[in-house]
Amino acid sequence: MPRPNRGDVHVHSLLGNLAVKVILGAHMFISADVFPIVPVDKQSDNYVVYDKGDFLRDEAEERAPATESAGGNYDIDTSPYYTCRTFSFHKDVDDDTRDNADKPIDPDRDAMQFAIQKLLIKRERQFLGNYLKAGVWSTNYTGIAGEPGASQFKKWSASGSKPVKDIDVWMNAVEEQTGMRPNRLVISPDVMSALKDNADIISRIQYTQRGIITPEILASLFEVEKVLVARGTYNTAPKGAATAMSRMASGQVLLAYAADRPSIENPSAGYLFAWKGRYGNSKLGSRIKKFRMEELKSDRVEAELSFDPKLVASDLAVYASAVV
Numbered sequence: 001m002p003r004p005n006r007g008d009v010h011v012h013s014l015l016g017n018l019a020v021k022v023i024l025g026a027h028m029f030i031s032a033d034v035f036p037i038v039p040v041d042k043q044s045d046n047y048v049v050y051d052k053g054d055f056l057r058d059e060a061e062e063r064a065p066a067t068e069s070a071g072g073n074y075d076i077d078t079s080p081y082y083t084c085r086t087f088s089f090h091k092d093v094d095d096d097t098r099d100n101a102d103k104p105i106d107p108d109r110d111a112m113q114f115a116i117q118k119l120l121i122k123r124e125r126q127f128l129g130n131y132l133k134a135g136v137w138s139t140n141y142t143g144i145a146g147e148p149g150a151s152q153f154k155k156w157s158a159s160g161s162k163p164v165k166d167i168d169v170w171m172n173a174v175e176e177q178t179g180m181r182p183n184r185l186v187i188s189p190d191v192m193s194a195l196k197d198n199a200d201i202i203s204r205i206q207y208t209q210r211g212i213i214t215p216e217i218l219a220s221l222f223e224v225e226k227v228l229v230a231r232g233t234y235n236t237a238p239k240g241a242a243t244a245m246s247r248m249a250s251g252q253v254l255l256a257y258a259a260d261r262p263s264i265e266n267p268s269a270g271y272l273f274a275w276k277g278r279y280g281n282s283k284l285g286s287r288i289k290k291f292r293m294e295e296l297k298s299d300r301v302e303a304e305l306s307f308d309p310k311l312v313a314s315d316l317a318v319y320a321s322a323v324v
Helices: 013-024 052-056 095-100 107-131 163-178 189-197 199-205 215-222
Strands: 037-040 044-046 081-083 085-094 139-144 152-154 184-187 226-229 233-235 245-247 253-256 270-275 286-293 298-311 317-321
Touching (some): 081 298, 085 095, 085 107, 095 107, 107 298, 139 163, 163 199, 163 215, 163 253, 184 215, 199 215
Parallel strands (some): 037 270, 139 152, 139 317, 184 226
Antiparallel strands (some): 044 081, 085 298, 184 253, 233 245, 253 317, 270 298, 286 298
């Protein structure tokens, strides 16, 4: 059977708008909140990386009358590139199910949310798999229960640990090497739980108005704009087997600088490229199609997501493992 082409399928604007809301409002997934989303017209292309050494060198000179000013130039690297891969998933809505559905059940809407959920899981796992692992960033630390040595720190679940001091040391190290101070902190749920019981943290907020440790309170303590808890979870078991749920992140921390908005002139540890130039895609790289599968007496609701989580500057982040 030939595949449907553009003339045979309808890019569903109503479901598409709802899909964008679902993607942006997915509270358990953080991949859209850590690094800027860069909507791109082409599936793959090169982007520019500026030489930080040229920008941070002290080269200005005093200028005498009737003389030229000091001048210079900076190098750029245009070899880095992104490639947005397209992931897809569909749910068929048969005629009998739709006709038999009672309000407020909406089989088409439910099918869209079901398909988008699959794509959000895929994007989150890709994002965390790319960024939350050793050897990716220039600086890596490992938590230990005893006295820490080089590239180590005391686990934040251990007595006597000092998370605020650790973060401050890491931030200063990044700032010294790059001129940029990290503004995003990604932590796994077990790390969040450990921080709620950490004596150092509790002593710092016990006299505050709320006295409750939240991501917002932690952001203030750590002097970052956002603390993001990677709460994503998924079923690792195949269809038909007993459900086996697993967290996507555990015992991990990523401290990074992220630009507030994408710009070729602003440094950022990473970007999330989204292919908006594809026919029917939103600025998030999402597309919802609905078309008839007459041989199944069903309508197919198909969701697609085209993206590429890309590391841009490895020296703008610190990764820590075995945090608890």
